[in-house]
Amino acid sequence: MTGLALAAAPPELAFGEPGWSTLAGVVDADPALVTRVEDRLAAGLGRWWELALDIHARPELGLVEYHAADALCGVLAEHGFAVTRGLAGMPTAFRAEYGGGPLTVAFTAEYDALPGIGHACGHNLIGTMAAAAGAALAAVADEAGLRVLVIGCPAEENAGGKIYLVEAGVFDDVHLAGQIHPANRDELCPATLANDTLAVSYAGKAAHASSFPERGRNAYDAITVASVAIGLLRQQLPDSVRVHTLVTDAGDAVNIIPERAAMTVKVRAADAGTLEGVTARVGDCLRAGGLAAGCAPTLRRALPRFSEIRYDRLLSRLFAQACPRFDGVDLSFVTDTGTNTAAAGAGADGGEKGGTDGAGETYTPPSGRAASTDVGNLSWVIPMIQPMLRLETGGCGNHEAAFAAASASESARLLIADGARALALSFLSAGTRHAGHYLAAGTPGRRAARRAEARAAEVLDLGVPLLDPPR
Structure with a gap:
């Protein structure tokens, strides 16, 4: 009601x-x-x-x-x-x-x-x-x-x-x-809905995307892996939960392997108690992206929690x-x-x-x-x-x-x-x-x-x- x-x-x-x-x-x-x-x-x-x-x-x-x-x-x-x-x-x-x-x-x-x-x-x-x-x-x-x-x-x-x-x-x-x-x-x-707003950035290594790609570590790949992980997580989340993302940095040029990338993630749930557990699992997805791509993640809360x-x-x-x-x-x-x-x-x-x-x-x-x-x-x-x-x-x-x-x-x-x-x-x-x-x-x-x-x-x-x- x-x-x-x-x-x-x-x-x-x-x-x-x-x-x-x-x-x-x-x-x-x-x-x-x-x-x-x-x-x-x-x-x-x-x-x-x-x-x-x-x-x-x-x-x-x-x-x-x-x-x-x-x-x-x-x-x-x-x-x-x-x-x-x-x-x-x-x-x-x-x-x-x-x-x-x-x-x-x-x-x-x-x-x-x-x-x-x-x-x-x-x-x-x-x-x-x-x-x-x-x-x-x-x-x-x-x-x-x-x-x-x-x-x-x-x-x-x-x-x-x-x-x-x-x-x-x-x-x-x-x-x-x-x-x-x-x-x-x-x-x-x-x-x-209660919500948390997270900011994640990844530190990779730049290289020529065609001549020497093996020398690079693609920070945008970390975002890709993290986004896939979040997408798979969604089927196991309560109906009230929403997770949405915005890529805020994806590198500078298509022929340079990005040495940095960043994304903002908003997590919403029915109440602060439910939100706590969901935010922790989303954080795991973001860290997994960095691990898979070999790019160190930095994760922080961008805004206070809304209840x-x-x-x-x-x-x-x-x-x-x-x-x-x-x-x-x-x-x-x-x-x-x-x-x-x-x-x-x-x-x-x-x-x-x-x-x-x-x-x-x-x-x-x-x-x-x-x-x-x-x-x-x-x-x-x-x-x-x-x-x-x-x-x-x-x-x-x-x-x-x-x-x-x-x-x-x-x-x-x-x-x-x-x-x-x-x-x-x-x-x-x-x-x-x-x-x-x-x-x-x-x-x-x-x-x-x-x-x-x-x-x-x-x-x-x-x-x-x-x-x-x-x-």
Whole structure:
């Protein structure tokens, strides 16, 4: 169960469109506060759409999203947020704060693009919805007893920026967090996969490929052997596992036996536990390639491990309540809390996990066709959600050129309105009706227990240096 909405919501029902209906009296929060949040958001929808289009028009790779970060920080400052920039060694990371209540809620903003195809994952919309939700909720922060944060998280695609922000303590005082990801469907708790990213290089010996081939050691042969070994391994891997490769160096000329070759390998699995064993076997394949070709391999972790996501059940229910796109969807999977604890972990099939650590029960959906995200790592540390909301994409999925076009379409404008309202109102409900629950989850002892579990699963503290910014 993932909370998949089978029918698309009619566009005319979107928030902010003529005839839209208030959720005052529907969501579990003071109707007067709900109305003020909706009014603040509705008044600024045109400005938020301009921001999303501006970021979309100037796509930037992770760690160099200077224009997007400037634009987001500027509009948040206009709404009274105090902005701190340059966090965890990342110039494009930021933290914007408003209010001084005892409960701290955070909307995480992503704004990096993909090489060659721009905002084909819709991060221009993720960042805009986070800022819009934060600004709307700030309108009632004092009455609601909230401190509202928008945390700018660079480089989700190429570096795992949230992992470095967690390690730097940026989320240490946050009680709950969330964001929305655009997709080709509405899904409350979409699955994500844990993944490891490995970089392997081989050192061979150059020689003339025709005159003196016996003097060489072909580093590209090592990649060929390793790739065949990985291909044979695939038939023995669990259904959830994916292994994909990209050759990044194959020598300089066809008539020179390559003295060096390199490849990046990404390994994905339903959960961090399954991933550990698969990554070890893939590593054996990579070393075997070097042995067969007589070329010394150098193998390293290129990125921190991304983990599977753990959804906070209560916050997921509150989000569904605040998002009419999920009207009528079966929510039993986030209502029936079960008896298992989060500390027990998930099985190899990525099945249900429950938590009794005070953070609310957590849920990890069964794995299927899924991607990976550093949101997963954050969800091990604090209560977190990342629902998907539907873009009209013509049937294409994320990381396709048509998805980039959809991220600046009329459907994207409606998604921003619906998504920002649902984020703001679900966090209003969590922060007013359920503040005691989340404050209890944020005690030092409970935070430390969650971090210890994450470290044990190598979800945190891997010691992988931050990538150099792309040039």
